[in-house]
Amino acid sequence: MFFEGSEKKFEVHINPAHGSLRCLLSDVKQQLVAQAGADILSSIKSEHCEAYVLSESSLFIWDNKLIMLTCGQSTLIESALFCIETIGVEHITAFSYQRKNECFAQLQPSTFLDDVKRLNQLIAGQARRIGKLDGHHHYVFSANHNFTPTAVDNTTELMMYHISGPTADYLAGSEQHIPTINQQLNLRRLFADFTLDQYAFKPYGYSVNGIFEQYYFTIHITPQPHNSYVSLETNLDLKNNHVISELLAILQPSHWDFVGFNRQLPITLSQAQYCTAQALIDTEQGYTIEVKQFQAHQTETLTIEHLN
Amino acid sequence: MFFEGSEKKFEVHINPAHGSLRCLLSDVKQQLVAQAGADILSSIKSEHCEAYVLSESSLFIWDNKLIMLTCGQSTLIESALFCIETIGVEHITAFSYQRKNECFAQLQPSTFLDDVKRLNQLIAGQARRIGKLDGHHHYVFSANHNFTPTAVDNTTELMMYHISGPTADYLAGSEQHIPTINQQLNLRRLFADFTLDQYAFKPYGYSVNGIFEQYYFTIHITPQPHNSYVSLETNLDLKNNHVISELLAILQPSHWDFVGFNRQLPITLSQAQYCTAQALIDTEQGYTIEVKQFQAHQTETLTIEHLN
Numbered sequence: 093m094f095f096e097g098s099e100k101k102f103e104v105h106i107n108p109a110h111g112s113l114r115c116l117l118s119d120v121k122q123q124l125v126a127q128a129g130a131d132i133l134s135s136i137k138s139e140h141c142e143a144y145v146l147s148e149s150s151l152f153i154w155d156n157k158l159i160m161l162t163c164g165q166s167t168l169i170e171s172a173l174f175c176i177e178t179i180g181v182e183h184i185t186a187f188s189y190q191r192k193n194e195c196f197a198q199l200q201p202s203t204f205l206d207d208v209k210r211l212n213q214l215i216a217g218q219a220r221r222i223g224k225l226d227g228h229h230h231y232v233f234s235a236n237h238n239f240t241p242t243a244v245d246n247t248t249e250l251m252m253y254h255i256s257g258p259t260a261d262y263l264a265g266s267e268q269h270i271p272t273i274n275q276q277l278n279l280r281r282l283f284a285d286f287t288l289d290q291y292a293f294k295p296y297g298y299s300v301n302g303i304f305e306q307y308y309f310t311i312h313i314t315p316q317p318h319n320s321y322v323s324l325e326t327n328l329d330l331k332n333n334h335v336i337s338e339l340l341a342i343l344q345p346s347h348w349d350f351v352g353f354n355r356q357l358p359i360t361l362s363q364a365q366y367c368t369a370q371a372l373i374d375t376e377q378g379y380t381i382e383v384k385q386f387q388a389h390q391t392e393t394l395t396i397e398h399l400n
Numbered sequence: 401m402f403f404e405g406s407e408k409k410f411e412v413h414i415n416p417a418h419g420s421l422r423c424l425l426s427d428v429k430q431q432l433v434a435q436a437g438a439d440i441l442s443s444i445k446s447e448h449c450e451a452y453v454l455s456e457s458s459l460f461i462w463d464n465k466l467i468m469l470t471c472g473q474s475t476l477i478e479s480a481l482f483c484i485e486t487i488g489v490e491h492i493t494a495f496s497y498q499r500k501n502e503c504f505a506q507l508q509p510s511t512f513l514d515d516v517k518r519l520n521q522l523i524a525g526q527a528r529r530i531g532k533l534d535g536h537h538h539y540v541f542s543a544n545h546n547f548t549p550t551a552v553d554n555t556t557e558l559m560m561y562h563i564s565g566p567t568a569d570y571l572a573g574s575e576q577h578i579p580t581i582n583q584q585l586n587l588r589r590l591f592a593d594f595t596l597d598q599y600a601f602k603p604y605g606y607s608v609n610g611i612f613e614q615y616y617f618t619i620h621i622t623p624q625p626h627n628s629y630v631s632l633e634t635n636l637d638l639k640n641n642h643v644i645s646e647l648l649a650i651l652q653p654s655h656w657d658f659v660g661f662n663r664q665l666p667i668t669l670s671q672a673q674y675c676t677a678q679a680l681i682d683t684e685q686g687y688t689i690e691v692k693q694f695q696a697h698q699t700e701t702l703t704i705e706h707l708n
Contacts (some may be wrong), residue, residue, distance in 0.1 A: 109568055188542065193534075195504045195506070195534055196533075197504070197505050197532045198505045198506040198508070198511065200506070204707075205505065205707060208707065209707060212708070218706065218708065219706070219708045220706055220707060220708040221704070221705040221707055222702060222704055223702055224562065224563075224626075224627070224702070225503045225504075225535060225626065225627045226501075226503055226537065226561055226627065226655075227655075228534060231707075235656045240582050253534055254532065254534075291688065304692070316533075318533065319532070319533045319534065347534075347535075366700060367699045367704050368695070368700065369699065369701070370699060370700075370701060371701065371702035371703075371704060372704065373704055385704065391676060391677065391678060392673045392676065392677045392678075393677070393679065394530055394531055394532070394677050394678065394679035394691065395528055395679075395680060396528050396529070396679060396681055397514060397528065397529040398526065398527070398528055399512075399516065399527040399528060400516060400520065400527045400541075
């Protein structure tokens with residue numbers, strides 16, 4: 093019953109000479125998703141953005157920007173290479189590719205370094221690991237473009253590990269319903285203006301995409317016992333709301349990572365949260381990446397997993 | 401320059417009907433080691449025990465007990481199966497097989513579960529994982545024997561991750577000498593009565609076996625930058641000495657695990673050490689396993705590893 097919740101992600105920005113990415117043929121978009129071994133499950137559109145819920149995470153397409161995330165054993169690198177070749181390197185103004193360490197790296201079709209070798213044949217860039225090899229760590233490939241991110245070109249990523257409490261219990265229970273998940277996560281209040289597209293997987297698992305004007309958010313929940321994982325990603329400015337602190341209070345993770353691209357952690361911590369590690373990196377593309385790692389401040393009694 | 405420091409280990413106990421394990425032919429002992437892809441580098445003997453420093457860790461042989469540890473990408477499972485078949489299942493009174501999670505699991509020739517499938521064809525037992533999948537965790541296969549451990553059949557394992565300070569700097573430096581390592585680790589005082597067998601690897605890395613009467617200890621150091629690892633294992637009673645607290649003070653790890661087989665952690669912690677998790681398991685073979693995980697109580701600034 094193990095599912096690798098950790099996402100791989102790529103983000104590409106293009107110049108206007110290419111024309112809008114939203115005008116790519118529907119067939120091309122489907123090929124893009126198929127390259128990762130994923131399917132489109134549903135989609136929503138706004139004036140600015142198209143958002144697709146995938147069998148493994150999400151795809152967002154703006155006129156000049158595309159973000160694709162996939163989890164499990166998906167081959168996102170194939171989608172990234174397909175995307176670069178379809179758009180044409182000459183039209184790409186910024187490109188990044190990320191992976192999170194996986195629990196079962198031996199089940200992945202490629203390593204981050206394998207992926208970087210292939211990317212570097214098309215786009216020169218810098219590959220970095222942030223975080224210790226024997227703990228949660230983040231791999232970032234960032235192209236050498238001279239790019240100037242705009243106010244909406246920033247990202248907040250929140251990765252929550254080992255959730256607990258009543259919502260965690262419900263999410264890993266025998267049956268879940270979208271309205272209840274929605275209510276438990278308090279999404280209508282946290283993302284009041286957003287159009288939502290939600291999907292509940294069997295026997296459990298949940299994805300939601302939300303879009304509003306130029307903004308997006310996406311939440312993916314892998315609630316499996318012994319190794320639950322929830323991710324939030326958004327370009328919304330979280331300074332004036334309580335999204336992060338509310339999600340932490342609802343989901344009660346034992347560990348969580350914040351990764352900000354031109355975003356800093358917008359909350360102050362309670363005594364119960366302890367910052368174990370932090371890093372700050374300036375990339376060639378005009379992004380400052382802030383990474384902070386946290387854990388709940390208590391001694392945990394380990395559950396023993398019987399393997400036979 | 402990455403080397404997988406984490407050890408795999410098996411321990412086998414036999415009945416007197418087999419005759420002494422020390423009387424196994426030297427050729428058989430060499431085959432045993434070769435099965436793991438390792439070589440014997442040197443050896444020492446006492447009245448009770450033979451101890452071998454291997455190219456990947458250590459082998460200890462008593463009349464009625466054998467312990468073998470190997471690190472790197474070694475195939476210890478082959479040695480374990482060879483050992484069981486050479487001794488004969490009917491002579492084995494207790495058997496256990498352990499693995500630590502690896503940093504690069506995808507480089508290992510087998511997973512713990514692969515190994516357990518093969519072991520279970522010869523010896524029935526229980527396989528368990530202790531610790532979270534996304535953190536340091538320990539795999540233990542313990543046979544279903546009805547065994548009564550004696551006073552020397554216990555084990556203290558100490559695994560120290562990310563060492564720091566002057567000794568760590570020396571160990572990862574351009575040149576190391578056995579007398580200096582010996583002095584920095586304070587081995588002559590911590591293990592005063594023991595006969596030592598030490599080996600310094602190139603460009604770095606250090607192993608020591610020590611034996612005295614029925615007792616053994618072994619320390620293995622993988623001092624690589626970004627991912628250093630030091631392990632101590634012994635059946636010595638550490639209640640009345642300072643081995644653990646002194647090694648922690650000298651090596652200053654950011655994280656460390658204690659695993660005791662019929663041994664409890666013999667020290668009280670300073671304020672600077674924080675226990676993040678613990679577990680207690682009773683095995684079928686008469687062992688109580690205590691696992692405790694610790695970390696230094698400070699926010700660390702992550703170093704960024706550039707991968708290209």
